[in-house]
Each structure stands twice: as structure tokens, then as C-alpha cells.
Amino acid sequence: MKFVFDLDGTICFHGKPLTSEMVQTLDFLMEKGHELIFASARPIRDLLPILPVHMQHFPMVGGNGGFVYRSGLEVSTVYLEASIADHILTLLKQHEAEYLIDCQWDYCYSGNPEHPIRTNLDPECRAKNILLEELTQIVKVVVLSSRNHQEMLEALRNLPVVTYMHGTENIIDISPEGVNKWTGLQALGVFSHDFIAFGNDANDIPMFEYASRSICVGQHEKLAQIASERVESQEKNVMDKIIEIAERLEEESSIFDESKVEVEDSATG
Incomplete structure (x- = not known):
């Protein structure tokens, strides 16, 4: 089994x-x-x-x-479509969000260095924390906080993506549609x-x-x-x-x- x-x-x-x-x-x-x-x-x-x-x-x-x-x-x-990824990045800026974005191996992190997500992020230094401008293909986005989390979540639900709201951590997990x-x-x-x-x-x-x-x-x-x-x-x-x-x-x-x-x-x- x-x-x-x-x-x-x-x-x-x-x-x-x-x-x-x-x-x-x-x-x-x-x-x-x-x-x-x-x-x-x-x-x-x-x-x-x-x-x-x-x-x-x-x-x-x-x-x-x-x-x-x-x-x-x-x-x-599986990567987010480029147009969808761009839309998400725009929402992150509009809502003054802190986030973790995963590419194929590297990542882009903008949150508090003391956040639990950060302490578990790449502990063996296998990857690089790249700049937002260096992002190419995006697999997953985690919204750690934002100016209005509920408004951010509603905006994301209008996009063809999968979202999970982790209540205990108050974070939003975003993946490509159908994944x-x-x-x-x-x-x-x-x-x-x-x-x-x-x-x-x-x-x-x-x-x-x-x-x-x-x-x-x-x-x-x-x-x-x-x-x-x-x-x-x-x-x-x-x-x-x-x-x-x-x-x-x-x-x-x-x-x-x-x-x-x-x-x-x-x-x-």
C-alpha cells in the first residue's frame, strides 16, 4: 500500500x-x-x-x-501563466503585501525576518533570495500579510488560481489553476x-x-x-x-x- x-x-x-x-x-x-x-x-x-x-x-x-x-x-x-503571475504581483504591490514567491528553485522573500515561514526557508542555503525584478517563472506565491487580507483574498479569487487560507498562520497560499x-x-x-x-x-x-x-x-x-x-x-x-x-x-x-x-x-x- x-x-x-x-x-x-x-x-x-x-x-x-x-x-x-x-x-x-x-x-x-x-x-x-x-x-x-x-x-x-x-x-x-x-x-x-x-x-x-x-x-x-x-x-x-x-x-x-x-x-x-x-x-x-x-x-x-507547473508554473503560473505569465499574465496571471503579473496580475498577482500587481496585487501584492497594491495591497502592500509581504510575500514568499517560489520559482523552480530560487525564491523572493519580502517579509519579516522573524516570521516562522522565514525561519524554515532554505535552511541549508541551497538557493538564492532573488529580487522581484529577477523573477521569471513562478510556481507558487504565499501572501504573509497585507494591508487588507480579506480584500486581497477576494481579488485573488477572481483569478484562475487555487488559493488556500491557512487560518492558524493567517497566510494565503496561491498555486496555478488545476494544481x-x-x-x-x-x-x-x-x-x-x-x-x-x-x-x-x-x-x-x-x-x-x-x-x-x-x-x-x-x-x-x-x-x-x-x-x-x-x-x-x-x-x-x-x-x-x-x-x-x-x-x-x-x-x-x-x-x-x-x-x-x-x-x-x-x-x-
Whole structure:
């Protein structure tokens, strides 16, 4: 079975790398023959530092579907259309917004240096913080603050883009139209109802809708409504749920195998 994990707030917390305990839990899944996929709002550049080295070549969906990688290689990258990107940049200026803009690898950051987003941004200095004038192709925009956030959000909703409002952080996430975590998983060859998903926020809704089982971590109301199960936003609870599901799958597989043997014996008898 494929297990798809969101990262921040799901299997890692406060922007810190996966703990050794969580890594051991994920390794347990692999030992049982399951495949791991990571699907995050972070671009691949910022997703890598929170993973252990032996997981950095696993299939990944970054930037809410904008970036898709397998074995450390790019599978696909989806950019905002130039005219749409220009319109967004104009809105950022009009609303005196602070922002993070991700290109294929580099980024443009204008916000407070103490903002939590900045502290998790390119911690290994893999990229460059370029000037707004140097931007070419844009994959994703995060609006950290603006003069009137609600007005900014309404203006963005009139554009052909996907927006997510992260209530706990009060930021607006902007991606190209038709791009989300589920489209990213499809680019990796994942089929509907062929995976189990763990997530904690609105950007996980698209992949939850196509998962065979989905586990909401924490209290997100809309996500919990479509999830199969919910666990508290505590690392131990999440690890326990992962192990529980793995053991349940093993039990189901064992029952299936026994039933298959009985059918075969009946046919040959």
C-alpha cells in the first residue's frame, strides 16, 4: 500500500525535522512492504532538510502539487501563466503585501525576518533570495500579510488560481489553476483509492477525496468532514495510528490469503 504523508503539522511539528521516533515508525512501514510518498506545501528545496538522508529520494509532491519529484529527479513543475503571475504581483504591490514567491528553485522573500515561514526557508542555503525584478517563472506565491487580507483574498479569487487560507498562520497560499496535491500524486502514477493519506490542513482535501483511507491530524473542520479517521495533533498519536493501520493491513492481507487458499482447496477437492 502507498502511504502519502503531509509534513508540517502531520508528521513533523514546529518546522523541525522528523524525529528519530517518527523516522523509525516510517521505516517500520517500509519493512512491511509499503511505499512512502511525501506531499507538502513546501517546495522540494525546503522539504528535503526535514527528511532523513535515506528518505530524500522518495517520491515527493511539493508546493501543493506544483513540484513533483521521484528519485531526486524532476517529474514535473507547473508554473503560473505569465499574465496571471503579473496580475498577482500587481496585487501584492497594491495591497502592500509581504510575500514568499517560489520559482523552480530560487525564491523572493519580502517579509519579516522573524516570521516562522522565514525561519524554515532554505535552511541549508541551497538557493538564492532573488529580487522581484529577477523573477521569471513562478510556481507558487504565499501572501504573509497585507494591508487588507480579506480584500486581497477576494481579488485573488477572481483569478484562475487555487488559493488556500491557512487560518492558524493567517497566510494565503496561491498555486496555478488545476494544481493540487492530488494532481501531483497522479503525476507520480498514483491511482484513485490506491493510497492512504495523512494530513492536517485545507490543502490536503484534494488528496483525501481520492484516498482509500484518510487520517486528519488535529482539528481542521473541513478536512475532518471527509476524513475516514481523526487523531490528535500529537506525534505519539500519529505514530500509534500509523502502526495500527499497518497492522490492520497485515491482518486483512492474512485473512485474504487464508480465504484464497480455502477457495483453491475447495476447487481442487
